[in-house]
Amino acid sequence: MASFSQGGGVLKKRSKTEGTRLKVGLGACGIAAGAMNVFEEARKTVEENDLPIRVERTGCIGMCHHEPLVEIEEKDGGRILLGEMTPEKIAPIIAQYMENGHIDPDNIVAGTDYITENDPFFSKQYRIVLSNCGTINPESIDEYRETGGYEGLARAIREIDPDEIIREVLDSGLRGRGGAGFPTGLKWKFTKQAAGSPKYVVCNADEGDPGAFMDRSTLEGDPHSVIEGMTIAAYAIGASDGYIYVRAEYPLAVSRLKTAIRQANEAGLLGEHILESDFSFDIRIKEGAGAFVCGEETALLASIEGERGLPRLRPPFPATKGLWGKPTNINNVETYASVSRIIQNGASWYSGFGTEKSKGTKVFALAGKIRKGGLIEVPMGITLKEIIYDIGGGIKEGKRFKAVQMGGPSGGCIPESLLDTTIDYDSVTKTGAIMGSGGMVVMDEETCMVEVARFFLEFTQNESCGKCTFCRIGTKRMLEILERITNGLGREDDIERLETLAQSVKSGSLCGLGQTAPNPVLTTLRYFRDEYEAHIKEKRCPAKQCRGLISYRILPEECVGCGVCLKNCPVDAIRGEKKQVHEIDPKKCIKCGICLDSCRFGAVEVR
Amino acid sequence: MDSTLKNVFDSFQGKKEELIPILQKVQERYGYLPEDAMLEVSRFARVPESTVYGVATFYAQFRFTPIGENRIMVCRGTACHVKGSVGILEEIERKLGIKEGETTPDGRYSLETVACIGCCSLAPCVMINKKVHANLTPQKVAKLFKKD
Ligand SMILES: Cc1cc2nc3c(=O)[nH]c(=O)nc-3n(C[C@H](O)[C@H](O)[C@H](O)COP(=O)(O)O)c2cc1C
Ligand code: FES
Numbered sequence: 001m002a003s004f005s006q007g008g009g010v011l012k013k014r015s016k017t018e019g020t021r022l023k024v025g026l027g028a029c030g031i032a033a034g035a036m037n038v039f040e041e042a043r044k045t046v047e048e049n050d051l052p053i054r055v056e057r058t059g060c061i062g063m064c065h066h067e068p069l070v071e072i073e074e075k076d077g078g079r080i081l082l083g084e085m086t087p088e089k090i091a092p093i094i095a096q097y098m099e100n101g102h103i104d105p106d107n108i109v110a111g112t113d114y115i116t117e118n119d120p121f122f123s124k125q126y127r128i129v130l131s132n133c134g135t136i137n138p139e140s141i142d143e144y145r146e147t148g149g150y151e152g153l154a155r156a157i158r159e160i161d162p163d164e165i166i167r168e169v170l171d172s173g174l175r176g177r178g179g180a181g182f183p184t185g186l187k188w189k190f191t192k193q194a195a196g197s198p199k200y201v202v203c204n205a206d207e208g209d210p211g212a213f214m215d216r217s218t219l220e221g222d223p224h225s226v227i228e229g230m231t232i233a234a235y236a237i238g239a240s241d242g243y244i245y246v247r248a249e250y251p252l253a254v255s256r257l258k259t260a261i262r263q264a265n266e267a268g269l270l271g272e273h274i275l276e277s278d279f280s281f282d283i284r285i286k287e288g289a290g291a292f293v294c295g296e297e298t299a300l301l302a303s304i305e306g307e308r309g310l311p312r313l314r315p316p317f318p319a320t321k322g323l324w325g326k327p328t329n330i331n332n333v334e335t336y337a338s339v340s341r342i343i344q345n346g347a348s349w350y351s352g353f354g355t356e357k358s359k360g361t362k363v364f365a366l367a368g369k370i371r372k373g374g375l376i377e378v379p380m381g382i383t384l385k386e387i388i389y390d391i392g393g394g395i396k397e398g399k400r401f402k403a404v405q406m407g408g409p410s411g412g413c414i415p416e417s418l419l420d421t422t423i424d425y426d427s428v429t430k431t432g433a434i435m436g437s438g439g440m441v442v443m444d445e446e447t448c449m450v451e452v453a454r455f456f457l458e459f460t461q462n463e464s465c466g467k468c469t470f471c472r473i474g475t476k477r478m479l480e481i482l483e484r485i486t487n488g489l490g491r492e493d494d495i496e497r498l499e500t501l502a503q504s505v506k507s508g509s510l511c512g513l514g515q516t517a518p519n520p521v522l523t524t525l526r527y528f529r530d531e532y533e534a535h536i537k538e539k540r541c542p543a544k545q546c547r548g549l550i551s552y553r554i555l556p557e558e559c560v561g562c563g564v565c566l567k568n569c570p571v572d573a574i575r576g577e578k579k580q581v582h583e584i585d586p587k588k589c590i591k592c593g594i595c596l597d598s599c600r601f602g603a604v605e606v607r
Numbered sequence: 608m609d610s611t612l613k614n615v616f617d618s619f620q621g622k623k624e625e626l627i628p629i630l631q632k633v634q635e636r637y638g639y640l641p642e643d644a645m646l647e648v649s650r651f652a653r654v655p656e657s658t659v660y661g662v663a664t665f666y667a668q669f670r671f672t673p674i675g676e677n678r679i680m681v682c683r684g685t686a687c688h689v690k691g692s693v694g695i696l697e698e699i700e701r702k703l704g705i706k707e708g709e710t711t712p713d714g715r716y717s718l719e720t721v722a723c724i725g726c727c728s729l730a731p732c733v734m735i736n737k738k739v740h741a742n743l744t745p746q747k748v749a750k751l752f753k754k755d
Pocket of ligand 2: 210211212682683684685686687688722723724725726727730731732
């Protein structure tokens with residue numbers, strides 16, 4: 001069995017190395033920030049100067065706020081992480097490092113000799129699912145195997161009886177990471193016991209929560225861990241075919257998965273007679289086509305079958321009647337990736353993390369008005385406050401925290417007063433939000449909570465498949481009310497109307513989409529009712545966001561007449577001579593806020 | 608049937624479960640789903656044409672009209688929303704003189720919105736032809752179009 005070194009601190013010294021390596025974080029986010037150019041420049045520098053250093057690619061290490069990221073793995077296994085890299089910076093850094101081992105500390109964001117056990121970004125995290133993400137080359141099966149990858153599968157096939165694997169997953173306490181938190185081992189047991197064959201194993205990689213990217217990063221950074229988890233599931237359950245349903249907007253994840261599947265096949269770890277046993281298992285990729293409801297398991301299965309993605313009534317659950325009516329086990333990406341580590345390291349190792357009812361770790365995508373946004377993995381039981389302030393570094397630009405959104409369109413907004421809430425399924429549910437799949441969007445004083453509720457309703461209303469009347473029409477009515485309130489036309493009884501509608505939509509919908517769609521409205525009504533009242537009664541938006549309720553003006557005593565606002569105003573609503581006080585024409589102003597953002601003298605006021 | 612379509616069909620067996628992947632491939636080749644192709648797809652997959660339309664209209668990915676040379680997708684996810692993606696979308700609409708869902712008359716640009724690109728911690732984001740542009744501001748939008 002592999003040692004405890006699986007996972008652990010984010011940047012650990014490596015015990016085994018093969019000389020100096022330079023690794024560029026080439027996840028979709030790194031590439032967006034320009035990492036591809038850095039990668040090419042580094043390659044060129046090394047080739048042209050024939051330097052003894054290998055340039056490689058890796059996935060997302062999670063410090064998205066410092067992208068593009070480059071890691072130097074030193075000869076002795078030490079690791080140095082360089083942030084905000086550019087093609088211009090990287091060549092001289094390589095040259096100097098190769099000459100005398102020195103790197104200008106300004107470029108270093110972290111490193112084994114530089115941090116810092118006490119940097120809470122690292123010390124409060126524990127990486128199990130993400131242990132390889134951003135450290136290995138995701139396109140190399142060998143690197144995955146060097147970290148102990150596929151040992152779990154080998155152990156499963158050679159040493160353990162399928163029922164015992166299921167027991168081990170049960171004992172680990174792992175609960176589904178796709179949102180609802182159903183015990184994974186139990187689901188496997190049901191699928192195994194169900195009559196019918198063949199049986200299927202499906203991976204839900206639809207990642208519908210708009211504002212989340214945990215599954216994308218896992219698939220891009222460590223695709224083999226998901227394939228291994230699925231194969232273990234198939235062996236335990238007795239399935240011979242698997243599908244990964246991936247969201248349409250993730251082309252890089254699809255291409256990495258394809259590579260990984262091919263490699264696993266070639267290595268005899270997938271396909272016919274896996275590891276020379278009687279067990280055979282194939283995995284196919286299905287790309288989604290842009291429908292949020294297809295993240296719901298029964299709709300997802302309909303979509304794989306080539307149908308419109310309409311949810312089906314449960315029970316029967318997919319475990320008994322799934323794909324083509326056959327027993328089907330469906331789990332989320334992170335669930336399968338966790339399974340690989342559990343079988344590799346043992347159930348008791350895993351259940352050593354977390355709380356009594358929520359074991360292990362959870363990956364979160366931290367975004368919004370947070371200073372250090374990124375991909376993090378924390379032990380269950382940590383508080384929201386620790387995540388937001390210690391790991392995330394608090395709110396951007398010294399603004400005041402207002403809420404954190406968890407669970408996306410099915411979830412809710414948790415206010416400051418509840419920041420001591422611990423991360424476990426039951427505590428998060430108590431707040432009215434849900435654990436969800438791991439999206440965490442932080443909001444500050446400048447976010448209008450009524451507008452956020454409107455935003456989510458617009459989303460669910462759009463994505464409702466239309467099968468259930470309450471979901472289709474009810475969400476539309478709720479959206480109309482929210483639009484009216486944010487436009488300054490709210491009526492006295494609108495809050496009650498929203499509450500009544502919310503209950504009907506919840507109870508009158510077949511699937512989770514409708515059943516949870518009112519949650520963003522209900523939680524904002526619960527914690528931010530005063531904002532709703534200010535909009536309705538005082539025709540005022542406290543966050544100064546709702547355009548129907550605000551106006552912009554230039555403060556004559558602050559304006560120096562620099563003309564920047566005039567130049568930037570997209571609708572020519574600003575007048576004024578150079579060096580003279582400028583003025584906004586309220587009739588032309590569209591309240592886009594560009595003048596406010598571009599004025600360096602604080603001369604623009606919103607009211 | 609034209610050779611492009613034949614090419615697409617060659618990599619499939621003509622089973623119903625392949626309907627979505629077939630439509631995806633057809634759209635990849637033509638940029639949209641042409642009417643004639645829909646009929647051929649229905650024959651090939653042995654399902655009624657109404658089923659092909661039923662499936663194609665259900666999923667947001669499929670289009671029935673051609674798109675511009677450059678495809679702009681503005682993220683409207685939660686993280687991008689709280690970081691001002693509305694302003695980005697409006698600025699692009701003004702710059703190009705078209706609204707979301709439209710194509711410029713010269714056929715150079717199509718403007719769409721998307722639920723989330725998955726680069727949420729670099730919000731707000733816009734994807735132009737598979738390349739993601741992150742940390743945008745309305746002021747930076749102008750630069751996006753200078754390069755192409
Ligand atoms: C509207 C809706 C959207 C969903 N979207 C996702 C998703 O994007 N990814 C996911 O893993 N689960 C999603 N789920 C949950 C799945 O239905 C299912 O519970 C999950 O895939 C089971 O896997 P798990 O037990 O490993 O969590 C969604 C559910 C609903 C109702
Ligand atoms: S919210 Fe825009 S990239 Fe995810």
